[in-house]
Amino acid sequence: MIRLLIADDEDLIRGALVALLELEEDLTVTAEAATSTDAVRLAREHKPDIAVLDLEMPPADGLRAAEEIRSESPIKIILVTRHARPGVLRRALSAGVSGFVPKTTPATRLAEIIRDVAAGRRYVDPDIAASALTEDDCPLSDRELEVLRASRTGASIREIAAQVHLAPGTVRNYLSTAMAKLGVGSRHAAAHRAWEEGWI
Amino acid sequence: MIRLLIADDEDLIRGALVALLELEEDLTVTAEAATSTDAVRLAREHKPDIAVLDLEMPPADGLRAAEEIRSESPIKIILVTRHARPGVLRRALSAGVSGFVPKTTPATRLAEIIRDVAAGRRYVDPDIAASALTEDDCPLSDRELEVLRASRTGASIREIAAQVHLAPGTVRNYLSTAMAKLGVGSRHAAAHRAWEEGWI
DNA sequence: ACAATCACATGACATTTGTCATTGTTGGGC
DNA sequence: GCCCAACAATGACAAATGTCATGTGATTGT
Structure with missing residues (x-):
């Protein structure tokens, strides 16, 4: 059984995601967070196998939460984002996240991705990865x-x-x-x- | 059985919402749309009882889609939005929508709201309604x-x-x-x- | 040790802006 | 009919903005 922490500031979305993932027999949601600080705290308390974090989350964004969680435990992180741009992916990967999933991913894929990550693999959305490789890097200091x-x-x-x-x-x-x-x-x-x- | 059309440009969210609503025995999702134009077309083709539309949806926003759907059939509309400001509510109500739900609503409430709207009632998020009454109107021409x-x-x-x-x-x-x-x-x-x- | 580079800053300059006064048209509301 | 608000435009003026040349310490590379 894969134990999950779900963090998203929008209750409706978070609840829908939980409903979606609870449909799978091998997945269970053990904690829900609405803020990045709660996500860090609940990750510490519940020690889930995988934390699914929304990138856009107050007060600090999901990336900050991801860095903090990774710094104190080996919990794997999957970042879900609306804003799937190459620059964000770059920052996410250097923060040590295992999965990078734009919200344009079909809902049925999410469970598969979670299993992949639980098995120790990494998942990065192929479209974004491709543009991250071809598009030029941020030229700004x-x-x-x-x-x-x-x-x-x-x-x-x-x-x-x-x-x-x-x-x-x-x-x-x-x-x-x-x-x-x-x-x-x-x-x-x-x-x-x-x-x-x-x-x- | 209440027949639903779900429209949201983010596949992940849309799929999760469908999973959430399909859990209810008296609700069924008969059509899914990822764009506002698809939403209008599918509403015409499937004639659902209620259309649940995301406000932020390309190419024209959900409000435009809502107006168009209402102009050609009595399908009831529930608008879901991330951006729950009084000004938006005002525009939505004059477009004839039956429900206005911010994404901060608990997921468990959504099914109840859908049943309310199906029964002919209207639902407007109380917090937003309150601020719409107190906050001053848009002063711009x-x-x-x-x-x-x-x-x-x-x-x-x-x-x-x-x-x-x-x-x-x-x-x-x-x-x-x-x-x-x-x-x-x-x-x-x-x-x-x-x-x-x-x-x- | 010396140049090269970078981060930070200044001052001069032309352009773009925001402000204001003014004129005129149109369409409602009383 | 009169008044008012929105709409459209022009010209003049002061302030803000963007550009450029230049300068000063620190840090870095060789």
């Missing part, structure tokens, strides 16, 4: 990503500078290089593009 | 919303003007009034705010 993240809400240069503790001029330089790298004409377009690509 | 929608991707004034077929100066005026109404200092902040509120 850490600082560029940081200022772009801060621009997401439409903040002014001054506000961004205050947020990241840099001089306004420096912020403008980082934004300028980021815009040049992304081939767009404003930081807002750059932030939008970087978000689409899964880089921020 | 149609044109203001239109230019804000076009700003979402970080486009320049000229690009927005081309998109909405207006003079650049006019676009600036609309954006200016929208910014004033929302109390922010840039169109990007305004677009972000309007999006957060579920207005665009």
Whole structure:
């Protein structure tokens, strides 16, 4: 019997996933979490075989939770995500997750993937893996990503500078290089593009 | 037996929802759709009792699909959404939907809600309904919303003007009034705010 | 030890923006 | 009929923004 922890902030989705997986005779859900912090705590308490985590989960995202769980136990992790971009996959793999499943995967496949991972294999969505290999990597530096993240809400240069503790001029330089790298004409377009690509 | 159409662009979620609902003896899923256009077509072909539509669904959103389905048959609609804001509820109700369910609803409630709607009642999430009554309505005019929608991707004034077929100066005026109404200092902040509120 | 590189910063400059005043049309509501 | 709101546009002005050249410490590579 494979023991599972399911974590997703949306109760409806989480409940539906549990219903789906409980239909399988060799799977059982021993814990449910609605937040990343609960996921870490319940993983510690219940020691499931596999934790199925949604990537988009407050307060810290599923990736952070995955790293934390992996750091203290050998529980295998399967990340489920809506936002299946190559950049995210890269970060997930370096965090040591065993499975990477976009929400576009047919529901019937999920149980099979869980069994695969339980057997010690890894599963990565083939489409994403392919584009991760062909698509070019994120060309932005850490600082560029940081200022772009801060621009997401439409903040002014001054506000961004205050947020990241840099001089306004420096912020403008980082934004300028980021815009040049992304081939767009404003930081807002750059932030939008970087978000689409899964880089921020 | 209540016959259902389930529409959600994410295969995993859709499959999980089907599994959840098929557990109930008095419910059966007769059709599944992954796009809003498929949803409209399948509703026409299968004539289910109730259509459960995800609000976030390409190419046109679930609201558009709901309007179209209602315009040609008395099939009842339940909208499921991640983005449960009062503004969205308002639009949904005027489109004639019978149920409005945020994804934060416990999974066990969904079947009950479906039975309620099948019995001719309406269901609206109480939390959202409450805030829809207290929170202030969207203060923006149609044109203001239109230019804000076009700003979402970080486009320049000229690009927005081309998109909405207006003079650049006019676009600036609309954006200016929208910014004033929302109390922010840039169109990007305004677009972000309007999006957060579920207005665009 | 020396250059090369990087992270951070400044100042000057042209362009893009947001603001405001003003004009005009249209369609409802009272 | 009158008033008001939404819609459409123009011109002028100040502030914000993006670009570029340049400079300074630190770190790194050889």
